[in-house]
Amino acid sequence: MSNMKDMTGEQIRKKYLRDGMLPTIFCSGCGHGLSIDYVLWAIEELELDIDKVSFASGIGCSSRIPGYMNADGLHTTHGRALAFATGLKAALPENNVIVFTGDGDCTGIGGNHFIHAARRNIDMTVILLNNYIYGMTGGQLAPTAPKGSIATTAPYGNIEHAFNISELAVALGAAYVARWPVSYPYQPIKSIKEGIQKKGFSLIELMSPCPTAFGRRNKLGKIDELWNWYDQNSILVEDYERILNFGTEEERAGIQGKYKIGVFQNLEKPGFIAEYAKLVKRVIAADDAKFGGDL
Amino acid sequence: MTFERDPVRIRRVLGDKVQFIQGDMAVAYGGLLAGCSFFGGYPITPASEVAEGMARLLPRVKGTFIQMEDEIASLAATIGAAWGGVKSMTATSGPGFSLMMENYGYAIMTETPCVIANVQRTGPSTGQPTLGAQGDMMQVRWGSHGDMEAIALCPSTVQECMDMTIECFNLAEKYRHPVCLMTDGEIGHLREKVVIPDEDEMDLFERVLATIDKDKFIPFSESQTRDSKVPDFPTFGSGYHTYVTGLTHNDKGFPATDKQPDHERLILRLTSKISDDREKLTSVEEIELDDAEVAFVSFGASARPCESAVWDARKKGMKVGMLRLKTVWPFPRDVVTKLSKKVKKIIVVEMNLGQIYHVVKEYAVKDCEIVLAPKVGGDMHLPHELMEYLEVSN
Numbered sequence: 053m054s055n056m057k058d059m060t061g062e063q064i065r066k067k068y069l070r071d072g073m074l075p076t077i078f079c080s081g082c083g084h085g086l087s088i089d090y091v092l093w094a095i096e097e098l099e100l101d102i103d104k105v106s107f108a109s110g111i112g113c114s115s116r117i118p119g120y121m122n123a124d125g126l127h128t129t130h131g132r133a134l135a136f137a138t139g140l141k142a143a144l145p146e147n148n149v150i151v152f153t154g155d156g157d158c159t160g161i162g163g164n165h166f167i168h169a170a171r172r173n174i175d176m177t178v179i180l181l182n183n184y185i186y187g188m189t190g191g192q193l194a195p196t197a198p199k200g201s202i203a204t205t206a207p208y209g210n211i212e213h214a215f216n217i218s219e220l221a222v223a224l225g226a227a228y229v230a231r232w233p234v235s236y237p238y239q240p241i242k243s244i245k246e247g248i249q250k251k252g253f254s255l256i257e258l259m260s261p262c263p264t265a266f267g268r269r270n271k272l273g274k275i276d277e278l279w280n281w282y283d284q285n286s287i288l289v290e291d292y293e294r295i296l297n298f299g300t301e302e303e304r305a306g307i308q309g310k311y312k313i314g315v316f317q318n319l320e321k322p323g324f325i326a327e328y329a330k331l332v333k334r335v336i337a338a339d340d341a342k343f344g345g346d347l
Numbered sequence: 348m349t350f351e352r353d354p355v356r357i358r359r360v361l362g363d364k365v366q367f368i369q370g371d372m373a374v375a376y377g378g379l380l381a382g383c384s385f386f387g388g389y390p391i392t393p394a395s396e397v398a399e400g401m402a403r404l405l406p407r408v409k410g411t412f413i414q415m416e417d418e419i420a421s422l423a424a425t426i427g428a429a430w431g432g433v434k435s436m437t438a439t440s441g442p443g444f445s446l447m448m449e450n451y452g453y454a455i456m457t458e459t460p461c462v463i464a465n466v467q468r469t470g471p472s473t474g475q476p477t478l479g480a481q482g483d484m485m486q487v488r489w490g491s492h493g494d495m496e497a498i499a500l501c502p503s504t505v506q507e508c509m510d511m512t513i514e515c516f517n518l519a520e521k522y523r524h525p526v527c528l529m530t531d532g533e534i535g536h537l538r539e540k541v542v543i544p545d546e547d548e549m550d551l552f553e554r555v556l557a558t559i560d561k562d563k564f565i566p567f568s569e570s571q572t573r574d575s576k577v578p579d580f581p582t583f584g585s586g587y588h589t590y591v592t593g594l595t596h597n598d599k600g601f602p603a604t605d606k607q608p609d610h611e612r613l614i615l616r617l618t619s620k621i622s623d624d625r626e627k628l629t630s631v632e633e634i635e636l637d638d639a640e641v642a643f644v645s646f647g648a649s650a651r652p653c654e655s656a657v658w659d660a661r662k663k664g665m666k667v668g669m670l671r672l673k674t675v676w677p678f679p680r681d682v683v684t685k686l687s688k689k690v691k692k693i694i695v696v697e698m699n700l701g702q703i704y705h706v707v708k709e710y711a712v713k714d715c716e717i718v719l720a721p722k723v724g725g726d727m728h729l730p731h732e733l734m735e736y737l738e739v740s741n
Contacts, residue, residue: 070588073601103586108427119590119602124583126430127592129453132423135387135415139424140583142385142411143350143431147584165423168416328411335406343359 068092070122077116081275083234083260084181094244104147108137110157113188114181117152131162134169137176145325149176155196156186159215170224173252175323183262191265202269218257222317227252229316233259233282252323289314350433352382354546360407364543370508370534373541374464375400377512378436384410385435387424389417392476393532394466397438418443422450426459432582438464441482452491453593454525462515464528466535478725479532484702487527488676494614496621497676499527501647505539517552523577533648557581568598576620629679632671639668641737644707645696646672653696655730680710687711694736696720
């Protein structure tokens with residue numbers, strides 16, 4: 053494997069990004085650009101053949117990312133990326149499928165596809181950029197929005213409960229689940245690498261600041277404010293478990309409502325593609341035994 | 348391991364050359380024969396048997412069947428598989444077809460070859476699930492938002508369910524367009540004799556793959572290698588690094604959403620690649636039209652009682668014929684205009700309250716009387732009911 057330090061970020065971008073599509077549509081302070089870097093570093097370090105990597109996405113800011121990649125990209129309909137990617141993976145079982153999606157795309161309109169893709173354990177890597185808002189359409193309420201947060205469609209504060217996407221994926225038996233804020237530079241790359249190498253469904257949820265549509269309305273409009281907010285409101289999953297089980301009452305009160313970050317789940321179980329290949333082998337063998345193997 | 352169509356295995360899996368099967372199963376047979384290797388589906392009456400057939404057959408030819416979580420996902424996966432380089436299809440009925448409209452538009456916009464079998468029932472909404480109807484003849488044409496053309500075939504027999512499914516794949520590949528087999532609950536659940544074509548009795552049109560230099564390839568423009576408005580296909584994984592988007596895009600495939608000429612140029616190519624070939628790609632059957640003074644125009648299941656009515660009328664010495672639209676979209680307008688110049692009256696027979704009737708009216712000459720013979724509720728027209736429409740008013 054190549055060493056990260058062998059290349060600069062600029063060299064990585066030159067190697068993998070498409071001429072003619074830059075600059076990105078992202079606002080200053082948006083975290084999505086970092087996620088592009090993290091995925092590219094992971095691809096570079098794993099020495100994947102980019103011709104054999106297919107990107108897919110739905111609709112929203114995060115879903116524009118495949119357009120910047122100099123690779124095959126399927127920019128699909130709102131919420132449906134995982135369903136498109138399922139067919140794509142079935143047709144190209146040996147290629148890598150990486151899906152970019154957002155919290156609204158994946159768990160608002162696309163929630164049904166998300167739970168079934170995870171349940172099916174279809175082999176793909178999902179990079180979910182969670183900015184807790186519908187950014188592209190101008191700041192409407194997302195299913196991940198913190199209680200009490202302000203959105204254009206929740207002008208008096210959000211009274212609903214937020215989706216905890218990574219916990220949901222854990223419950224669905226996803227093979228690999230991790231959550232990191234984009235403000236952590238190395239851990240996301242490691243998790244994306246692990247996700248890509250994992251057989252089955254892997255989810256890497258990246259907390260990605262949206263100063264324009266989320267921060268501005270929630271007194272977190274300056275770029276560093278959202279980054280600090282992530283730091284103050286997140287806790288490593290190992291620390292969370294330790295405090296929950298063995299912490300003092302004071303410590304336990306302190307972790308209430310914090311976002312757990314880290315690797316949530318890492319299972320070894322066969323993915324859909326391997327299971328299906330086994331089924332085909334069994335059926336074909338039965339046919340050949342019945343009719344004779346020579347066609 | 349990319350799928351390769353294996354004719355010997357397909358024929359072995361299908362079994363006897365002559366069989367007595369239902370229409371839905373014949374759709375599955377047609378898909379298999381055409382080389383379909385991916386089916387994404389969701390249960391719905393009266394189309395479930397297509398999915399059940401594919402679930403049973405596809406693994407035996409090394410293809411993939413996945414029962415998806417809904418019809419939206421079914422068509423999405425079907426389109427995704429097409430970009431992975433295989434022939435793919437799904438099947439549904441009215442409510443599922445309504446759910447598919449968004450991705451149907453996506454397939455049109457992204458020029459994705461795939462097949463949708465719609466075993467029609469009636470609506471609105473859940474309607475009569477177990478009974479046939481022709482409720483979606485306009486939805487297939489106009490159901491998704493924006494400007495588009497449609498390709499839709501209507502089988503009237505179980506044999507045609509199989510043959511036309513193969514033809515749907517050919518048209519999908521030729522025009523890079525989602526093609527709909529608009530069958531219905533009557534034909535879907537009807538059992539009839541079918542004769543399975545041998546390999547040399549079929550013409551299969553295979554996808555024209557991109558072959559030219561990667562840096563010279565233009566993915567969303569007229570073909571660079573043939574005289575065709577349909578671009579060559581850059582399968583994912585073949586190194587062309589194609590960006591496929593439902594946004595208005597330029598010929599490189601990049602979003603070009605805010606300029607009028609880009610959109611107009613794209614949409615005019617997407618529509619004219621089909622409308623230019625309208626009369627070439629449409630197909631009709633003419634019965635007793637040579638001396639006819641009155642003609643039925645029908646399609647699908649409702650063409651069957653029409654044909655009986657034609658023979659009953661002929662026995663009585665009445666000059667009656669029938670035009671059966673095997674292709675309904677694009678609409679065979681020249682054939683209908685010509686017919687309207689020849690006969691005094693056209694009776695449009697369909698299992699709805701009038702959908703194709705309006706299109707016949709649009710393309711018929713003014714002197715010809717156009718009458719609708721509708722029927723809804725799940726019963727088919729009876730020949731003697733149709734006889735009542737034959738009287739010519741002067």
